[in-house]
Amino acid sequence: MDFGFNADQEMLRATARKFLENECTSEVVRARMAEDAGFTPEFWTKLAEQGWLGLVYPEQYGGAGLGFVDLTVLMEEMGRAVMPGPFFSTLLGGLVILETGSDAQKKEWLTKVSEGQARVTLAWTEPNARWDAAGVTTTAKASGGGFTLSGTKLFVPDAHVAQALVVVARTRESGKPEDGISLFLVPVGAKGLSVKLLPTMDQTRKLCEVKLDDVAVPSSALLGTKDGGWAPLARVIERATVALCAEMCGGAQKVLDMTTEYAKIRVAFGKPIGSYQGVKHKAADMLVDVENAKSLTYYAAWAVDENVPEAALAASMAKAYTSDAFRKVSGAGIQLHGGIGFTWEHDLHLYFKRAKSSEATFGDATFHRERVAELINL
Amino acid sequence: MDFTLTPEQEALRRRVRTWLTANIPDDWKKFGLSEVPRPEAYEFLRKWQKTLFDAGFIGLTWPKESGGQGLTFVEEMVVHEEMALQKAPPVLNILGVGMAGPTIIAYGSEEQKKRYPAKILSCEEIWCQGYSEPNSGSDLASLQTRAVKDGEYWVINGQKVWTSLAHIADWMMLLARTDPAAPKHKGITYFLLDMKSPGVTVKPLKQITGDAEFNEVFFDNVRVHERQILGGVNNGWAVGLTTLMYERLALGFGLQVRLRITLEALVDMARRMEKHGRAMTKDPVMRQKLATLWIDTEALKYTGARAVTKLLRGELPGPEASAGKMSWVDTHQRLQELAMELQGPYAMLARGADVAVDSGVWQYSFLRSRANSIEGGTTEIQKNIIGERVLGLPKG
Numbered sequence: 005m006d007f008g009f010n011a012d013q014e015m016l017r018a019t020a021r022k023f024l025e026n027e028c029t030s031e032v033v034r035a036r037m038a039e040d041a042g043f044t045p046e047f048w049t050k051l052a053e054q055g056w057l058g059l060v061y062p063e064q065y066g067g068a069g070l071g072f073v074d075l076t077v078l079m080e081e082m083g084r085a086v087m088p089g090p091f092f093s094t095l096l097g098g099l100v101i102l103e104t105g106s107d108a109q110k111k112e113w114l115t116k117v118s119e120g121q122a123r124v125t126l127a128w129t130e131p132n133a134r135w136d137a138a139g140v141t142t143t144a145k146a147s148g149g150g151f152t153l154s155g156t157k158l159f160v161p162d163a164h165v166a167q168a169l170v171v172v173a174r175t176r177e178s179g180k181p182e183d184g185i186s187l188f189l190v191p192v193g194a195k196g197l198s199v200k201l202l203p204t205m206d207q208t209r210k211l212c213e214v215k216l217d218d219v220a221v222p223s224s225a226l227l228g229t230k231d232g233g234w235a236p237l238a239r240v241i242e243r244a245t246v247a248l249c250a251e252m253c254g255g256a257q258k259v260l261d262m263t264t265e266y267a268k269i270r271v272a273f274g275k276p277i278g279s280y281q282g283v284k285h286k287a288a289d290m291l292v293d294v295e296n297a298k299s300l301t302y303y304a305a306w307a308v309d310e311n312v313p314e315a316a317l318a319a320s321m322a323k324a325y326t327s328d329a330f331r332k333v334s335g336a337g338i339q340l341h342g343g344i345g346f347t348w349e350h351d352l353h354l355y356f357k358r359a360k361s362s363e364a365t366f367g368d369a370t371f372h373r374e375r376v377a378e379l380i381n382l
Numbered sequence: 383m384d385f386t387l388t389p390e391q392e393a394l395r396r397r398v399r400t401w402l403t404a405n406i407p408d409d410w411k412k413f414g415l416s417e418v419p420r421p422e423a424y425e426f427l428r429k430w431q432k433t434l435f436d437a438g439f440i441g442l443t444w445p446k447e448s449g450g451q452g453l454t455f456v457e458e459m460v461v462h463e464e465m466a467l468q469k470a471p472p473v474l475n476i477l478g479v480g481m482a483g484p485t486i487i488a489y490g491s492e493e494q495k496k497r498y499p500a501k502i503l504s505c506e507e508i509w510c511q512g513y514s515e516p517n518s519g520s521d522l523a524s525l526q527t528r529a530v531k532d533g534e535y536w537v538i539n540g541q542k543v544w545t546s547l548a549h550i551a552d553w554m555m556l557l558a559r560t561d562p563a564a565p566k567h568k569g570i571t572y573f574l575l576d577m578k579s580p581g582v583t584v585k586p587l588k589q590i591t592g593d594a595e596f597n598e599v600f601f602d603n604v605r606v607h608e609r610q611i612l613g614g615v616n617n618g619w620a621v622g623l624t625t626l627m628y629e630r631l632a633l634g635f636g637l638q639v640r641l642r643i644t645l646e647a648l649v650d651m652a653r654r655m656e657k658h659g660r661a662m663t664k665d666p667v668m669r670q671k672l673a674t675l676w677i678d679t680e681a682l683k684y685t686g687a688r689a690v691t692k693l694l695r696g697e698l699p700g701p702e703a704s705a706g707k708m709s710w711v712d713t714h715q716r717l718q719e720l721a722m723e724l725q726g727p728y729a730m731l732a733r734g735a736d737v738a739v740d741s742g743v744w745q746y747s748f749l750r751s752r753a754n755s756i757e758g759g760t761t762e763i764q765k766n767i768i769g770e771r772v773l774g775l776p777k778g
Binding site: 007008010267276300374 | 385391456652670678680684688692695762776777778
């Protein structure tokens, strides 16, 4: 048993931290927030050159062939830098293709994704805001040897800068919501497909509404088997949830670091505020939240990587805990900084907002606690 | 990162599982489920610990010459996990196993290492901890119990308090002031005190639960030979802190395991309790609360596993170990509060009422859990330690 990172992973962490400290400063983050795209082509090329866009894809598809524990390290560092841009959304699209694509689809798309030539996002959730299979009401009807897609997707990350979308649609009505769901790879230029960028509270995360108005796709657009899309999608979401948790842990750790440093130098009543127990104890609570969130997240990363039977439970435990932890820690960070923490100028609000948007992504703590309750047979 | 075990460790797991199935006595259940051994279970638990010792399932990380198995913390975790799964009875001599033994192995003379540890594991000799005093709790280094040198002997006078198990203990880890002129941390010595020495008086202290598991211990000219000093004269603070570090590490496993056992019992009780005609486990609010406890208990396990990994790699555990005790306290107290909430008006009944839920065991453990955030360093002191030693914040 070894519950720690190996030397290669520690090296990846050091490399990522240095890279992001140079390339993803507060000024860079703020500039990208203010723009629609959320990233620059130069930055994207650099991510590709580091091998991070294809980190978890096999080498035969242009990836680095690493695992989810390695991805955890990278995501933690990206969360620490509150990195904007379509990295996570492209991971979602790529993972679906990896999970369901034919060899030709994987070869084409994962290579392009890894090289930074294409971005693919996931168009799954809808205005009904459900995370379960019953929430998928967009339809795909067989017609003329292909399919016609109709419906509205909401909360689609970075669709405005993607070359293609993985669209989750219902190909067959059946008694069980999980049956009859299919996945389609749809180019954004397809006729009848419109993308609208929505203002977001966390400006480092760009979300879109995607409307599909009788969008015709050929049968070759189908990813995996017709009607059998839910199981692979659920597996991808489980993995992506763990990756998101890692990003949240990185952000929470950064808030704790910022707050600790501030408490050492900010003087009130003649002493550094960190010497007062009212501050010190809150900082200790933050540390406990961060450490426990990491423990559950690291375990979940190993569990999904090894595909152990407990993986779904581990992922939900991690998301439930980390959702609360990041929100609490980033809120406490603002509180301990006092007025300066409430300003636009200070970076804390970037983390506070990221905590909220991450909490609401793939189900919040309440949602995942109910899943835990189901999985432990309550 | 790898959670798989070696074939030898898997074999150990199977061996422990088979052994526990065959050896946990049926009459254990009659003592009810409790975090802390009740007085009526002492004799049973003495025998149980001896059985564990004879089978080699206690003291796994201790050296063989000290009665242990010379294995790593991974094997220790495997055994603890299996005990949790099988709802095994707790270890009675927990202060000896968790604190005295490891400290003696770390600081003891060859003679001391030969004399004490094996009898701790076998439960032949029970240990208690003489740290806290009426005027020295969180500020432990201010302790006033005096030891004055008289030839080869030291003469002890003073008082300890909140001393768990002193009424059945054979030995005490005693901190006493040997140099009142020195700065407070530098004039303390760690003694291994025979509780049968003349001048030692133990008075039971009735607690919130009505039980007297704690005691006051008085020393009236108690003579202790200098060979009973552990780690050198005036070095007691360093030795005592080592004990506390082991307490957090080694007891940490035990605590997590007991927590898991209690949690399973809570879930089992929740299935039997009803609210508006349906099981509590089907109530959406209660499901949230139970799931929260489940997640927090698992977090404790993995935070512990990260600390163990550091130990195995030859590093000292950092934030992981410090976070453990605080999380445990918080989780366990919430668990006990939920146990009461689930019972509705039945929460008001106690042992002796024939309609009390689970014979009133939860009422006892609910009350007992209030001590968790005080004993072994209050939560406030733990937060100071985390703030200052882990986060590097300035002292107040």
